[in-house]
Amino acid sequence: MNALTPQDFIAVIGAGAMGSGIAQVALDAGHRVALYDAAPAALERGIGAIDAAYRRLRDKGRIDAATHAARMARLVRAGGVADLAGAALVIEAIVEDIDVKARVLAEVEAVLDDDAIVATNTSSLSVTALGARLRRPARVAGLHFFNPAPVLPLVEIVSGKATDPAVADTLFATARAWNKVPVRCASTPGFIVNRVARPFYGEALRLLAERAADAATLDAILRDCGGFRMGAFELMDMIGHDVNYAVTRSVYDALYQDPRYKPSLLQRELVDAGWLGRKSGRGFHRYGDDAARPAPVLAAPAPRPSAVVVEGDLGVAAPLARLAADAGLAVRHVPGARALLRVDGVALALTDGRGATRRLAADPQDAAVVFDLAFDYAGAAVIAVAVADQAPAGALDAAVGFFQALGKQVAVVDDAPGLVVMRTVAMLANEAADVVQQGIASAADTDLAMTGGVNYPRGPLAWADLVGPAPLQRVLANLAAAYGEDRYRTSPLLLRRALAGQPFHAPAAAPERAA
Numbered sequence: 001m002n003a004l005t006p007q008d009f010i011a012v013i014g015a016g017a018m019g020s021g022i023a024q025v026a027l028d029a030g031h032r033v034a035l036y037d038a039a040p041a042a043l044e045r046g047i048g049a050i051d052a053a054y055r056r057l058r059d060k061g062r063i064d065a066a067t068h069a070a071r072m073a074r075l076v077r078a079g080g081v082a083d084l085a086g087a088a089l090v091i092e093a094i095v096e097d098i099d100v101k102a103r104v105l106a107e108v109e110a111v112l113d114d115d116a117i118v119a120t121n122t123s124s125l126s127v128t129a130l131g132a133r134l135r136r137p138a139r140v141a142g143l144h145f146f147n148p149a150p151v152l153p154l155v156e157i158v159s160g161k162a163t164d165p166a167v168a169d170t171l172f173a174t175a176r177a178w179n180k181v182p183v184r185c186a187s188t189p190g191f192i193v194n195r196v197a198r199p200f201y202g203e204a205l206r207l208l209a210e211r212a213a214d215a216a217t218l219d220a221i222l223r224d225c226g227g228f229r230m231g232a233f234e235l236m237d238m239i240g241h242d243v244n245y246a247v248t249r250s251v252y253d254a255l256y257q258d259p260r261y262k263p264s265l266l267q268r269e270l271v272d273a274g275w276l277g278r279k280s281g282r283g284f285h286r287y288g289d290d291a292a293r294p295a296p297v298l299a300a301p302a303p304r305p306s307a308v309v310v311e312g313d314l315g316v317a318a319p320l321a322r323l324a325a326d327a328g329l330a331v332r333h334v335p336g337a338r339a340l341l342r343v344d345g346v347a348l349a350l351t352d353g354r355g356a357t358r359r360l361a362a363d364p365q366d367a368a369v370v371f372d373l374a375f376d377y378a379g380a381a382v383i384a385v386a387v388a389d390q391a392p393a394g395a396l397d398a399a400v401g402f403f404q405a406l407g408k409q410v411a412v413v414d415d416a417p418g419l420v421v422m423r424t425v426a427m428l429a430n431e432a433a434d435v436v437q438q439g440i441a442s443a444a445d446t447d448l449a450m451t452g453g454v455n456y457p458r459g460p461l462a463w464a465d466l467v468g469p470a471p472l473q474r475v476l477a478n479l480a481a482a483y484g485e486d487r488y489r490t491s492p493l494l495l496r497r498a499l500a501g502q503p504f505h506a507p508a509a510a511p512e513r514a515a
């Protein structure tokens with residue numbers, strides 16, 4: 001697998017946010033780079049942005065003046081398509097319109113050598129369809145960088161139907177040589193990241209629509225219990241609701257309105273109101289100098305419990321028993337088919353996708369309070385809990401007091417099936433399992449894409465392995481039963497892993513990001 005070498009000439013079309021960033025990445029790697037834009041002012045802005053980025057690196061002492069000058073000297077200001085002749089690789093980053101992209105790339109093809117590679121940075125268009133409109137579809141591939149390209153490591157190498165595997169190999173090796181983290185995938189709506197990430201937004205929006213908790217509390221749970229870098233609402237506010245809603249709509253439509261990807265009316269309302277997030281000063285949260293940081297609703301102090309009985313195997317929640325002992329609580333283990341924590345006689349359980357109300361209705365000995373999955377129970381600052389509608393008085397206090405005794409804050413949410421983190425993780429893993437089963441990407445690349453591209457604390461499939469494919473599949477089955485919707489159907493591959501008791505990753509190979 002041969003990477004392009006620094007001797008190879010690279011052409012970048014479109015000098016906007018992405019094109020200028022991609023040109024910078026290629027300059028950093030030692031290439032001569034031609035940057036072209038149809039709008040001369042945009043070209044100047046793009047070149048100015050690259051120069052300013054190098055200036056900042058100099059200010060930080062990361063590069064010296066000579067390196068800055070040498071890199072800028074290798075940047076060619078292309079006045080027209082003819083100036084791209086001789087390029088070994090053309091990367092297109094112009095407006096997201098397949099007709100415009102096909103027209104410009106057809107012009108470029110006319111000046112390229114036969115063995116030059118044509119790459120598109122499209123986020124949402126079909127690489128197959130774009131390739132089919134060019135003279136040599138075999139040399140067309142997706143090279144999907146993330147914004148800002150010089151900073152974010154992930155690059156999705158997207159093969160269309162006709163893409164020559166050798167072309168994908170060269171792009172993969174080149175992206176590695178450029179110090180990026182490449183993953184391979186087939187041309188499909190949203191590729192890996194924009195598809196697998198949909199439930200992160202979708203489930204949070206749904207929980208908010210059902211008023212399980214307010215946006216700030218759901219954000220705090222995803223962050224401080226789930227380990228996600230940002231909560232879904234603050235992240236959508238940062239991305240911009242116009243952009244995020246458009247991506248969701250495009251994936252939903254491209255997948256023939258599969259209910260799994262259904263957009264949310266709540267988000268549409270924000271778009272209609274012009275509350276686009278940070279950039280307009282208001283989204284789910286308010287921004288600006290005088291805006292207070294949105295505060296989650298957390299439970300008031302409750303009495304410390306005296307005795308804890310661990311009944312059965314708590315599975316992924318097992319660390320809670322040790323944490324309770326470390327906190328000085330008297331902990332006793334008893335065998336049992338149920339997986340419960342009995343705190344002063346009140347039964348608590350990790351959510352299995354059923355609400356506590358439903359559990360208690362089916363079995364009066366079952367959990368009166370359910371709690372959420374945590375990224376790491378020892379490190380979690382917040383734990384989400386929900387209490388059954390028919391729970392005895394004091395049940396919630398016992399649960400709150402228990403987690404507070406472990407040093408946690410407690411977010412009491414409505415009795416929503418699957419709570420917040422478990423439901424999100426189950427749906428992310430379900431989506432990732434489909435991506436693997438459908439041959440879009442490998443399990444390793446799918447997890448790597450989600451950790452490297454959107455900074456997830458753990459790949460969805462590594463998370464499925466940790467919870468266990470079988471318990472996770474039960475969560476989905478219970479969600480499907482609770483809602484009666486196709487949205488929560490189990491991926492056939494996840495079901496098979498659950499039935500066979502097999503993980504997605506071989507135990508030693510789980511691509512987990514260092515904390």
Ligand code: NAI
Pocket residue numbers: 013014015016017018019036037038039042043092093094095096097100104121122123124144145146147
């Ligand atoms: P942008 O609007 O910042 O820049 C696009 C540039 O292309 C503009 O400077 C424009 O003058 C130029 N352009 C438009 N039509 C042209 C033509 N016919 N010939 C030459 N230049 C032309 O857009 P941005 O954000 O850089 O996006 C570019 C591409 O990258 C799109 O396909 C987008 O979907 C994709 N992308 C965007 C990401 C983002 O976060 N902004 C992330 C990953 C991919």
